[in-house]
Amino acid sequence: xxGRIAGILLEKNPPQIVVDVHGVGYEVDVPMSTFYGLxxxxxxxxxxxxxxxxxxxHFLYGFASADERAxxxxxxxxxxxxxxxxxxxxxxxxxxxxxxxxxxxxxxRLVKIPGIGKKTAERLLLxxxxxxxxxxxxxxxxxxxxxxxxxPDARSDILNALLALGYNEKEALGAMKAxxxxxxxxxxxxxxxxxxxxx
Numbered sequence: 001x002x003g004r005i006a007g008i009l010l011e012k013n014p015p016q017i018v019v020d021v022h023g024v025g026y027e028v029d030v031p032m033s034t035f036y037g038l039x040x041x042x043x044x045x046x047x048x049x050x051x052x053x054x055x056x057x058h059f060l061y062g063f064a065s066a067d068e069r070a071x072x073x074x075x076x077x078x079x080x081x082x083x084x085x086x087x088x089x090x091x092x093x094x095x096x097x098x099x100x101x102x103x104x105x106x107x108x109r110l111v112k113i114p115g116i117g118k119k120t121a122e123r124l125l126l127x128x129x130x131x132x133x134x135x136x137x138x139x140x141x142x143x144x145x146x147x148x149x150x151x152p153d154a155r156s157d158i159l160n161a162l163l164a165l166g167y168n169e170k171e172a173l174g175a176m177k178a179x180x181x182x183x184x185x186x187x188x189x190x191x192x193x194x195x196x197x198x199x
Contacts, residue, residue, distance in 0.1 A: 001051055002049050002051045002060060003048065003049060004046065004047070004048055004049060005019055005021060005026055005028065005046070005047050005049050005060070005062065006019075006021070006044070006045070006046035006047075007019045007020050007021035007022070007026070007044070007045065008020045008042065008043070008044060008045070009038060009039060009040070009041050009042065009043055009044075009045040010025055010041060010042075011041065012035070012038060012041060014030075014032065014035050015029050015030055015031070015032065015035065015087060015091070016028065016029050016030075017030060017035070017038065017045075017062070019045060019047070019062075026060055027060065028047065028049065028060045028061065028062040029059065029060070029061050029062070029083070029087060030047070030061070030062045030063065030087075031063070031068065031072075031087045031088075031090035031091040032090075032091035033064070033068065033090055033091060033094060034047070034062060034063055034064040034068065034090075037064050047062035047063060047064065048062070048063045048064075048065065048066050048068070048069040049061060049062050049063070049069070050063070050069055050072060050073060052083055059083065061083060061087070063090075065095070067095045068090060068095050071090060071095045071098060071099075071132065072086050072087070072090060074128060074131055074132055075089055075090075075124070075128075077127070077131075078123060078124055078127045078128065079123070079127070080120065080123065081120075081124070084115075085115055085116070085120075088113055088114060088115050088116070089110070089113055089116065089124075091113075092112065092113035092114075092116075093109065093110075093113070097109065098132070099132055101125070102124075102125055102128045102129060102132050103156060103159070104156075104159065104160075104163070104169070105125050105129070105156075105160075106125075107121040107122050107125060110124060110125070154183065154184060154185050154188060155176065155179070155181075155183075155188070157185045157188075158176065158179060158183070158185055158188035158189050158192060159172055159173070159176060161185070161189050162175060162176075162189070162192055162193075162196075165193075167196065171196060172192075174195075175192035175193070175195045175196045176192060177195075178191055178192060178194070178195035179191045179192050179195075
């Protein structure tokens with residue numbers, strides 16, 4: 001498995017780039033989120049990679065961060081999602097936005113991505129629900145502070161309850177910071193509402 005590639009960026013033809021590593025040019029497909037952050041051609045570049053071996057060839061995919069690659073790998077595990085669709089998802093949403101969409105079960109964000117219909121979006125949300133947060137070790141403070149990782153279902157239920165009560169996403173996520181990780185649903189809602197009443 002090729003896990004990382006570093007060399008000189010030779011060509012940029014979205015979604016594919018060519019990286020020269022000691023005289024060998026590697027063709028690498030990247031999501032647009034990574035593509036926009038690439039240096040100019042002729043400059044050094046380093047990417048986390050995922051190698052896919054299929055009957056019709058070997059394909060190398062490159063990512064600016066380990067989280068992006070982890071999200072890509074999780075997307076590939078969803079039935080009916082291939083590499084092209086996984087790249088499209090990561091081109092349309094940042095990893096943080098994807099994690100939030102999954103935590104809040106927001107199909108609306110996913111159907112805006114070309115090639116993702118309502119059924120595919122719902123399947124993605126369902127299958128990634130308990131996996132995405134655990135697969136993103138370095139997404140860090142944004143996820144835990146925003147309760148995006150939402151491992152226990154209780155936190156997700158608390159958040160959904162706040163949204164159902166009419167609070168917007170920003171208010172609800174802010175209130176979740178006042179809720180201890182191990183809170184039950186009813187206690188969590190009470191603490192979140194208390195926090196919102198002070199704001």
